[in-house]
Amino acid sequence: MGDRSAASNVTSRLKNIVNEAPFFCKVIELIICVVTVGLIVDPFNSRMQADPNHAAIVYVSLCGYILINAILILCYLIGERQPKRMSMVFSVTGAILCCAAGIVLIHDWSKLYGNMISQYYKQYSDQMAASGVFALLAALVFLIDAIVTNKYVA
Structure with missing residues (x-):
């Protein structure tokens, strides 16, 4: 009898964790986006992007x-729940926009070599590459968020 209640308890815990997964995805997305912006500020302020419009996109x-x-x-x-469709739209749109930002950053980084004379060229180049990777990682987390929301959220 105790085995059934233990199994039921584990199952209910797993369901609670899966139901909370979109929240944790949002937290991870927020952290990754903040890190991405933090990495790209200095290279963009030093005009290391190929096109100023690229900075706007990012x-x-x-x-x-x-x-x-x-x-x-x-x-x-604060206890407000958002509708499933709205959450899916935000997540898919976030994935598309973060993917576009990551592609722009990596494209600008690839055009950067031999293009600039700067005291901090190597540092800014590394920051731009890392920012592009983090933006693509954010796009992946947004997609995972959309999939989890679609599959497990009622």
């Missing part, structure tokens, strides 16, 4: 989703 995509995820996390913490 900042709008990442900073927009920093704001959106911060609001969604706050709403979750």
Whole structure:
């Protein structure tokens, strides 16, 4: 009899964890987007991007989703639930925009070599590459969030 209640307890715990997975994905997305923006600020301020419009794409995509995820996390913490479709739209759009930002950053990084004379060239080059990778990682987490929300959230 105790085995059934223990198994039931484990199953209910797993269901609770899966139901909370979108919240944890939002927290991870927020952290990754903040790190990505933090890494790219100095290279962009030093005009190391190929096109100023690329900086706009990156900042709008990442900073927009920093704001959106911060609001969604706050709403979750005060007890507001968001509809499943809206959550899916935010996650898929976030994946697309973060992927675009990552591709732009990696493209600018690949065009950077031999292009600039700067005291901090190596540091900024590394920051730009790392920022591109983090943006692509954020896109992956947004996709995972969309899949988990679609599959497990009622």
